[in-house]
Amino acid sequence: xxGDVHEGELHGGLPVLxxxxxxxxxxxxxxxxxxENPAGWARRFELDFCASxxxxxxxxxxxxxxxxxxxxxxxxxxxxxxESLRYEFAEPVPVFGVSTGxxxxxxxxxxHPEVINRLVIAAAAxxxxxxxxxxxxxxxxxxxxxxxRHASSLLGEMMPARRTxxxxxxxxxxxxxxxxDPVDPSDVxxxxxxxxGFDVCADLHRIAIPTLVVGGEGDRLYSPELFERTATGVAHxxxxxxxxxxxxxxxxxxxxxxxxxxxxxxxxxxxxxxxSH
Numbered sequence: 235x236x237g238d239v240h241e242g243e244l245h246g247g248l249p250v251l252x253x254x255x256x257x258x259x260x261x262x263x264x265x266x267x268x269x270e271n272p273a274g275w276a277r278r279f280e281l282d283f284c285a286s287x288x289x290x291x292x293x294x295x296x297x298x299x300x301x302x303x304x305x306x307x308x309x310x311x312x313x314x315x316x317e318s319l320r321y322e323f324a325e326p327v328p329v330f331g332v333s334t335g336x337x338x339x340x341x342x343x344x345x346h347p348e349v350i351n352r353l354v355i356a357a358a359a360x361x362x363x364x365x366x367x368x369x370x371x372x373x374x375x376x377x378x379x380x381x382x383r384h385a386s387s388l389l390g391e392m393m394p395a396r397r398t399x400x401x402x403x404x405x406x407x408x409x410x411x412x413x414x415d416p417v418d419p420s421d422v423x424x425x426x427x428x429x430x431g432f433d434v435c436a437d438l439h440r441i442a443i444p445t446l447v448v449g450g451e452g453d454r455l456y457s458p459e460l461f462e463r464t465a466t467g468v469a470h471x472x473x474x475x476x477x478x479x480x481x482x483x484x485x486x487x488x489x490x491x492x493x494x495x496x497x498x499x500x501x502x503x504x505x506x507x508x509x510s511h
Contacts, residue, residue, distance in 0.1 A: 245321035247299040254288030262335030269300040283485040302424040308432040316346035326351035353445045356484035359460040360435040366455030438467030450479025
């Protein structure tokens with residue numbers, strides 16, 4: 235990690251961790267039990283997968299604002315992001331959307347294209363697969379029924395591609411009971427409900443900025459076909475699939491990380507060339 239990590243809020247009350255040096259890059263975080271800046275192992279994980287980015291960019295890791303209205307949709311979450319980016323940055327910025335944050339990033343690029351100039355979607359696509367929706371609906375039921383160990387276990391099962399590893403991680407997270415036990419589950423339930431109804435597959439043609447989709451071939455929430463549909467549906471899309479990878483592979487695979495960094499650096503190199511003439 236390069237330099238200090240600064241904690242605060244963006245305009246509109248969106249929690250942010252900011253670190254690194256250089257031009258801005260915004261990371262929209264995946265699903266979290268509470269809408270606040272991460273602590274403990276979750277914080278270490280967020281900072282770890284951004285480690286290569288902070289050598290070249292000032293990275294803002296952004297969560298959703300707390301106290302969401304129960305009727306919040308993905309379009310509402312995207313509007314929150316767009317309003318914040320307009321206020322915080324004078325120009326469009328590159329955005330890296332991860333899992334649920336990837337869904338929000340896609341919706342933002344569809345509805346508010348003027349705030350993003352380059353987009354990476356990791357472990358997300360234009361909609362959930364049917365299996366993914368079923369798993370997230372069960373997660374909602376477990377959280378709402380105050381079954382945190384079941385919710386933690388299911389979240390663990392979502393991550394790996396192989397069934398044996400999936401069951402093992404699910405069991406470990408059941409024993410640890412650390413992932414999905416918020417004091418107030420309102421925000422995570424609202425976010426899950428918003429993602430349950432999320433589908434921009436028919437609107438992808440409206441995204442004209444360079445876009446990289448990174449997914450695991452064995453992602454239990456999506457599918458290679460959905461990743462490919464997302465990458466080919468945008469005007470300037472690319473696809474990188476991690477062979478045999480699960481839901482977390484786009485963040486842990488060295489090859490995937492290298493693709494993401496190279497993709498974001500292309501824009502900066504283009505600016506340097508432009509200004510050198």
